[in-house]
Amino acid sequence: MLEMINVSKRVGNELHIDNVSLKFERGSLNVLLGPTLAGKTSLMRLMAGLDRPSSGDIQVDGKSVLGMQVRHRNVAMVYQQFINYPGFSVYDNIASPMRLAGVDTAKLDKRVREAADLLRLTEYLDRMPLQLSGGQQQRTAIARALVKQADLVLLDEPLANLDYKLREELRVELPKIFAQTGAILLYATTEPHEALLLGGQSATLHQGKVTQFGKTIDVYNNPQSLTTAQTFSDPPFNTVALTKQGGELRFGNANVANIPQKINALNDGDYTAAVRPHHLSLAPSEKHSVAVQAEVGTSEITGSETFVHVNANGNRWVVLTHGVHRVNPGEQITLYVDPASLYLFDHQQSLVHAPEQYAQG
Amino acid sequence: MVAKTVNQRAWFLVLPVLFIVALNAIIPLMTVVNYSIQDTFSPGVFFFEGTKWYQEVLSSSRFHSALGRQFLFTAIILAIEIPLGVAVALAMPRTGPWVSVCLVLMALPLLIPWNVVGAMWNIFALPDIGLLGYGLNWLGFDYNYTQQPVAAWFTVVLMDVWHWTSLVVLLAYAGLSSIPDAYYQAAKIDGAGRFAVFRYIQLPKMKRVLIIALLLRFMDSFMIYTEPFVLTGGGPGNSTTFLSIDLVKAAIGEFNLGIAAAMSILYFLMTLLVCWVFYTLMMRGEDET
Numbered sequence: 151m152l153e154m155i156n157v158s159k160r161v162g163n164e165l166h167i168d169n170v171s172l173k174f175e176r177g178s179l180n181v182l183l184g185p186t187l188a189g190k191t192s193l194m195r196l197m198a199g200l201d202r203p204s205s206g207d208i209q210v211d212g213k214s215v216l217g218m219q220v221r222h223r224n225v226a227m228v229y230q231q232f233i234n235y236p237g238f239s240v241y242d243n244i245a246s247p248m249r250l251a252g253v254d255t256a257k258l259d260k261r262v263r264e265a266a267d268l269l270r271l272t273e274y275l276d277r278m279p280l281q282l283s284g285g286q287q288q289r290t291a292i293a294r295a296l297v298k299q300a301d302l303v304l305l306d307e308p309l310a311n312l313d314y315k316l317r318e319e320l321r322v323e324l325p326k327i328f329a330q331t332g333a334i335l336l337y338a339t340t341e342p343h344e345a346l347l348l349g350g351q352s353a354t355l356h357q358g359k360v361t362q363f364g365k366t367i368d369v370y371n372n373p374q375s376l377t378t379a380q381t382f383s384d385p386p387f388n389t390v391a392l393t394k395q396g397g398e399l400r401f402g403n404a405n406v407a408n409i410p411q412k413i414n415a416l417n418d419g420d421y422t423a424a425v426r427p428h429h430l431s432l433a434p435s436e437k438h439s440v441a442v443q444a445e446v447g448t449s450e451i452t453g454s455e456t457f458v459h460v461n462a463n464g465n466r467w468v469v470l471t472h473g474v475h476r477v478n479p480g481e482q483i484t485l486y487v488d489p490a491s492l493y494l495f496d497h498q499q500s501l502v503h504a505p506e507q508y509a510q511g
Numbered sequence: 512m513v514a515k516t517v518n519q520r521a522w523f524l525v526l527p528v529l530f531i532v533a534l535n536a537i538i539p540l541m542t543v544v545n546y547s548i549q550d551t552f553s554p555g556v557f558f559f560e561g562t563k564w565y566q567e568v569l570s571s572s573r574f575h576s577a578l579g580r581q582f583l584f585t586a587i588i589l590a591i592e593i594p595l596g597v598a599v600a601l602a603m604p605r606t607g608p609w610v611s612v613c614l615v616l617m618a619l620p621l622l623i624p625w626n627v628v629g630a631m632w633n634i635f636a637l638p639d640i641g642l643l644g645y646g647l648n649w650l651g652f653d654y655n656y657t658q659q660p661v662a663a664w665f666t667v668v669l670m671d672v673w674h675w676t677s678l679v680v681l682l683a684y685a686g687l688s689s690i691p692d693a694y695y696q697a698a699k700i701d702g703a704g705r706f707a708v709f710r711y712i713q714l715p716k717m718k719r720v721l722i723i724a725l726l727l728r729f730m731d732s733f734m735i736y737t738e739p740f741v742l743t744g745g746g747p748g749n750s751t752t753f754l755s756i757d758l759v760k761a762a763i764g765e766f767n768l769g770i771a772a773a774m775s776i777l778y779f780l781m782t783l784l785v786c787w788v789f790y791t792l793m794m795r796g797e798d799e800t
Binding site: 226 | 691693694696697699700701702703707711712714715716
């Protein structure tokens with residue numbers, strides 16, 4: 151078990167990590183989700199022991215490891231760049247951590263070949279790293295991390311520099327590969343959908359703070375703050391300030407009378423409503439009953455989906471809809487919102503209402 | 512097989528380049544070749560001599576000793592400047608305000624013209640008024656580069672190290688700067704020590720720039736002329752008469768045009784050969800890494 155207790159890291163005048171407390175169990179898969187510069191790498195460096203926290207404690211199985219040197223920590227790390235020893239063959243690269251640890255030759259050979267087999271590198275064992283494709287280079291780096299049989303495996307955006315197809319493949323394989331080792335697996339990513347695909351637990355990071363930590367799907371469905379919600383949404387949540395009065399929600403010049411029971415139970419007052427881009431519709435339906443006027447900014451068609459960027463009463467919104475829809479910049483369109491898909495946050499941006507169908511997680 | 516379209520007009524576009532290359536390389540070179548196989552007594556009067564000058568040069572002990580001095584000098588220069596340059600580059604800060612200070616300091620010697628370097632060291636090393644010469648004598652060393660061959664060599668080597676190590680430093684530093692920080696982290700996590708980091712990460716990553724540094728320093732030191740000429744004029748005696756100084760002496764001092772031309776061709780071929788060896792090494796390295 152790895153535990154971070156009130157850990158902060160200050161560099162100069164900047165607070166890179168702000169009072170973080172996290173607990174990871176053996177054999178667990180954990181995602182660190184946050185935009186660039188949110189502190190994912192800083193946090194990993196602290197866990198690995200490459201940096202010392204300015205305050206707070208890091209404990210493994212209840213014992214502080216702050217005084218322990220990196221090489222004694224039994225940590226493995228894989229980076230966004232493909233890091234291998236440039237002058238070593240793939241075989242020697244995979245063997246390198248064991249050679250440093252003094253593992254005997256027969257055992258070393260067996261483990262290298264097992265790892266190479268698992269990562270489909272067997273036929274490339276004699277090659278030099280730069281003779282490999284990016285995916286194979288990263289597989290080599292992963293194999294190196296694997297043979298180390300580390301207690302803590304840190305994967306810092308390991309797939310970010312790979313092309314789409316390889317990324318899909320490796321993302322499925324990675325958790326499986328490390329699952330048998332019983333290591334604590336940490337995976338840093340900027341992409342919400344990657345966190346969802348990986349599952350496990352997620353910690354959302356924003357400006358050096360952990361805003362929420364829990365089962366990935368729970369964090370996604372019940373973000374406790376607007377910040378967490380935005381970190382875990384790509385494209386971002388569409389937000390609008392609204393007022394609840396009696397049985398009605400008012401925003402701009404629209405009134406919504408037919409509101410869900412649970413929202414009706416809230417106190418009257420000002421709220422921030424947020425709705426996911428794919429919960430907006432370009433066509434009315436029984437559920438999508440609230441109409442909002444908007445002006446089209448731009449639209450992007452990915453093939454199976456259309457992103458429409460609009461200006462709705464001064465709010466910049468994005469609509470994500472299935473299929474190809476042609477809309478022209480400057481065109482006035484009507485969007486339809488399903489009131490049941492609304493998240494509501496109070497004036498402190500804390501969650502007060504999540505959509506019913508997700509509430510159980 | 513797909514037939515290639517043939518466009519003869521392309522040759523026409525190459526002509527200007529051919530013209531310029533002919534003017535500045537081929538014609539002068541062929542003139543030298545001309546001189547190296549003929550004898551002349553007055554303008555326009557030439558006698559064909561075949562390989563006579565070449566045989567004479569190759570069998571002359573004067574050429575042998577100049578060549579020996581040249582190789583010794585180049586070997587000493589490379590043995591000092593390459594490791595020293597790498598060491599300085601490793602010691603330089605990677606970030607912060609001192610980076611630019613260091614880079615400027617390193618670049619300064621490179622900006623000084625060769626003859627000025629020679630003149631500077633000529634005065635700097637004088638035993639009676641030069642800081643270096645006077646200082647060494649004051650410390651109890653009997654040092655006078657105008658009279659002692661060893662002192663002259665010491666001065667010429669020191670001068671070249673001062674002048675050109677910076678080039679190796681800058682190249683090695685550029686190689687080091689291109690290594691992502693993650694490599695050092697990875698090494699640290701693997702438990703690799705300082706030497707292992709140098710041997711297995713920094714050195715392989717610097718390999719290509721170091722080959723370039725080696726090539727540049729080889730060519731430059733192999734062709735050195737100005738600095739020793741200004742410093743000692745090739746003396747005392749012939750002790751610092753390197754190939755190019757010897758060549759100029761033969762051509763201009765003694766007006767042995769045939770000998771000088773044959774020496775030039777041999778000199779050129781040697782440089783070419785070594786560059787070719789380096790080039791093939793470099794290309795092979797390209798495949799490996």
